[in-house]
Amino acid sequence: MPTHLVVGAGAIGTPLVRRLAERGDTVRVATRRGTEVAGAAALTLDAKDAAALTSAADGADTIVVCSNPPYPAWGTEWPALTTALIETAATTGAGIVLMGNLYGHGPVSEPMTEHTPLASTEKKGRVRADSWQRLLAAADRGVRAVEVRASDYFGPGAGRNAHLGSDFFGPLVAGRTAHAVGDVTQPHAWAYLPDVVSTLVAAIDHDEWGRAWLTPHATHASRVEIAEEARRRYGLTGRVRPWNPLLWAGLTRTVPFLREVRAMQYQFDSPFVVDSSESERLLGIEPTPWPEALDATIGATRDATRR
Missing domain, CATH: 3.90.25 (UDP-galactose 4-epimerase; domain 1)
Known part of the structure; x- marks a missing residue:
């Protein structure tokens, strides 16, 4: 069975860990406080530490990023985390499944799809867009990544x-x-939390990299x-x-x-x-x-x- 490293044990990370463990996958959950979730091995680490993250991801098929720093810290935390993710994925070969949002699009006048441009000029939107674009650009180092986006x-x-x-x-x-x-x-x-988890699981299993997915919205x-x-x-x-x-x-x-x-x-x-119809159909x-x-x-x- 596959092995996953889930970074973060909040409203999305915790039910994701449980879902993966319930189907028999091997799961490690990494948080700064060593939060324990039933069915998973708990690890205490700062995911911005590339060496620690690489050690935690050794032997993992996927790294699922469900953590999110406080808003005021995004400008420093997300770039550092992205650097660590790239180094870890390049070293271990693990695929990255990034839990994202729609901030990178900025104001829109029509339904958002998987292909809506990342045109935000707001600082948090730019931070998230830049992190995703850096992961995509790291493909030449063998980094495989997808982003699952939800409202x-x-x-x-x-x-x-x-x-x-x-x-x-x-x-x-x-x-x-x-x-x-x-x-x-x-x-x-509005995205229902169990549907967010289902989309993450489907993205893990789909094995198509270098693209964005959208969760269904209830x-x-x-x-x-x-x-x-x-x-x-x-x-x-x-x-x-x-x-x-x-x-x-x-x-x-x-x-x-x-x-x-x-x-x-x-x-x-x-x-x-x-409009998540493409993701719903393919996943x-x-x-x-x-x-x-x-x-x-x-x-x-x-x-x-x-x-």
Whole structure:
């Protein structure tokens, strides 16, 4: 069975490790704190350390990168991690499966596909685009890489920093108001976490390198529509409202993370739509039906509020 090194054990890395281990693959999970995940060997390392990463990847068929540094550190952390990944892959021969996002595209006026140009001028978008382009350019050193891209994710395990995470569904379940970034009436692509994991697994198995894949997206509903459906289907009384402009401006001046969130607000001020039909066809994947995904998300949120 294949061997994988998964870097990161967060909302995506942890369920990916479990999925791979459950099907019988050998899995190592590498984090800075040595986080343990059932079915995998836990390693403690800084993935920017090329020597440590190379040692951890010895004998691995793939390195799956599911880590993501804090926004303010992207400008230093991502270039260093990319350098270490290139050195490790060139030395070990392991393929790289990079979990990505849509930041590299910048503002768009039509549905994004696997071939939409990486035209962002925003600094985080450029960082992610540059990392991917460096991996592609390293093909002449024998480096094999793919990137799996998703819009914002939701589902059990999506935490406070996710736009459709616990700070969105938690208030809805509790009958309060969820405050959200941007225009809450605009359609937006939302990826269900289990579908993100399924796409990563399919990309690992597909053995086609040097390209991007897109995850399926369970819905393109606006946040107002999602809140209304939650009220209608589950009897919830919570609602969603955009942040008060003055309060939002003050927060983004004083909180570094929120300042970086504001730089990406364009994704929520107009339709942000994904066409993943090519990836679905070639990888044999499809989105979880939206009602099923919403049921699981509301159920997990209710369970969390009872603890």
